[in-house]
Amino acid sequence: MIGANPVLNMSIFGVFVLITLYVVYRVSSTGTASDYFAAGGRFTGAQNGIALSGDYLSAASFLGIAGAIAVYGYDGFLYSIGFLVGWLVNLLLVAELLRNTGRFTMGDVLSFRMQQRPVRAAAAVSTLVISFVYMIAQMAGAGSLVALLLDVHSSSGQALVIAAVGLVMVVYVLVGGMKGTTWVQIIKAGMLILCAAMLTLFLLGKFGYSMTSLMQRAAERNPLGDQIFAPGAKYGESALTKLDFVSLSLALVLGTAGLPHVLMRFYTVPNALQARRSVVWATVTMAGFYLCTLVIGFGAGAVNGTEAILAAPGGENSAAPLLAFRIGGTVLLGIVAAVAFATILAVVAGLTLTASASFAHDVYANVVKRGAADPDSEVRVARWTALVIGAASIVGGILVNGQNIAFLVGLAFAFAASANLSTLLFSLFWKRFNTRGTLWGIYGGLSSCLVLVVFSPVVSGAPDSILPNADFAWFPLSNPGVVSIPISFLCGVVGTFLGGPPSNPRRTAEMEVRSLTGIGST
Known part of the structure; x- marks a missing residue:
């Protein structure tokens, strides 16, 4: 990128890594499984x-x-709206009950x-697959960023x-466990929100603190x-693209309550009250951030122009870094x-x-x-699993880079x-639910989603597919949620009625009392 200073960029990043590694080392206390997986439940x-x-x-x-x-x-x-609205499902239906019922992982519930x-085996398989898909997206972001900042164009x-990003990430996990990782995330959240607010203020100041002027300039470029001010620029071309949007919306709104790394965070607090407060704090914090993305996104289009963004290494993902360079130079x-x-x-x-905790x-x-x-062997297995998962995510990130x-x-x-x-x-609300229903729901939803993605334009059949030179796509939607989510609910219902009598009535009653009152959860 012309005018960028790779040494400065990597120096600032290096300082962050060194500071956070020191924090991780200082706060780490992984003597027990509870410390390693849930930080002993000591966060507010x-x-x-x-x-x-x-x-x-x-x-x-x-x-x-x-x-x-x-x-x-x-x-x-x-995307911002979907990511944020999904937290209402967490707040109203999941957070408190999950905290009261489980101990370390979703498999406990x-x-x-x-x-x-x-x-438990099915829950672990689900957690590993979801975590892997999420991780390769982050690794792809690392590749896009480096291509832009260091002018590295070769694959x-x-x-x-x-690979370097993956290795640093594994070190965080191995050294600090949940406590160290949590403090890294707190530091990172503060930096991210401060950066977004700073970019927003700079942008609004550039356009006389007039959002109208900024958006008009974005439309001109x-x-x-x-x-761009109305629905349909991306998802309004045909009935198929509109259905794809409905599918994406369902996935974003309903997916938050099923993300394993989000669910596991509810075990780092001492009780259900703090779990509810966690969701409220998270929702308010993210609402402010997502409002900033509206200004940053339109501002990137207004300052850089769409063609310059798409032509930059990393494509759409380069919008925010390009914007920072244009309004604040190499330092910003x-x-x-x-x-x-x-x-x-x-x-x-x-x-x-x-x-790794789930495995x-x-x-x-x-x-x-x-x-x-x-507990010692459990933590040791988790650390070895982290190494394997880190290696797999590096390979996956390389494949989907761009x-x-x-x-x-x-x-x-x-x-x-x-x-x-x-x-x-x-599990939380249906007393009739049983083991077969659980297995059918997990594996039915997971396998249907995987099959539909593999045979969709995401993998082949389009210029921006992962395999652009191949074409074995027969499912037309890019996001399978509108089909795979109902399939999972249907599989859970059918499996339950074909699976014989309800699950253990005594354990069902105990789970209901524990989930609603918290009695026996600590």
């Missing part, structure tokens, strides 16, 4: 809420949404009144940087003109680069910890060892809503 609602926003505000929020708004206007802002081993150069670009890298690192660290706690401790594993990050995260939300939401709600 405010601390956990800010960490939740740090865990949730990923590269999709900072890079992908800004680019989508810059290019498509109104349709791009729908799903298996509470079911057959332990098959349900091998971007692959090396993606966009080939779509005034179309370096700060934005550091914040974007910090965003990627913190989110991927949280995902890695969640996936160690649900599969190793409760399936392989039948509940007889000692895709819009917000779009890729939308796919992760579709997987989460398809595999987890139906079984969580049925």
Whole structure:
């Protein structure tokens, strides 16, 4: 990128990494499984809420949404709305009940009144798949950012940087566990929100603090003109694209309550009251950030022009960094680069910890060892799993490098809503629900979502597909949520009625009392 200073950019990022690694080292206390997986449940609602926003505000929020708004206007802002509205489902239906019922992972809740081993194995498979899809989106963001900031255009150069980001992320998890990762996310959330607010103020000042002037300029520099102010610039071309939008909306709104790394955060607070406060703090924090993305997105289009954004290395994902360079020079670009890298690192660290915890706690401790594993071996297995997951996410990120990050995260939300939401709600609210219904709901939703994605334009059959030179797509939608989410609910219902009598009535009554009152949860 002309005028960028790679040394300054990487120096600022390096300072962030060194500071956060020191913080992780100082606060780490991983003597027990509870310390490693849930920080001993010692965070307050405010601390956990800010960490939740740090865990949730990923590269999709900072890079992908800004680019989508810059290019498509109104349709791009729908990502912000969907990501935020999904927290209402968490607040009203999931957070408190989940905190009261489980201990470390989502598998604790799903298996509470079911057959332990098959349900925990299914929950772990679901967690690993969702975490992997989410992680490769973040790794793709790392590749896009590096291409822009360091002027690295070769695929091998971007692959090396993606690998470096993955290695740093694994170090966070291995050294700090949940406590260290949480503090990294709190620091990162503060940096991200401060950076977004700073960019917003600079932009509004550039246009005389007139949002109207800014948006008019954005329309003038966009080939779509005034179309960016109305629905349809991206999803209004045909009935099929409108259905694709409905599918994406369902995934974004319903997927939040099924994201394993978000659900696991509710165990880092001491009680259900703090879990509710966590969601409130997270929602308010993110609402402010997403309002800033509206200004940043339209501002990027107004200052840079859509053609310049699409022509830059990283495409749509380059909108925010390009904007920072134009209004603040190399220093502001370096700060934005550091914040974007910090965003990627913190989110991927949280995902890695969640996936490794699910494998160690649900599969190793409760399936392989039948509940007889000692805490030290459980933590050791989690650390080895983190290494494997980190390596897999690096490979996946290299494969999808260049895709819009917000779009890729939308796919992760579709997987989460398809595999987890139906079984969580049925487990918490339907007494008739049983083990077969749980397994059918998880595997039915997960497999249908996976099949539809593989045979969709995401993978092949389009110029921007992962495999652009191949064409084996028969499913026309880019996001499968409108089909796979109902399938998961249907599979859960059918499996329940074909699975014999309800699950253990005594455990069902105990789960109802615990989820509503918190008695026995600590």
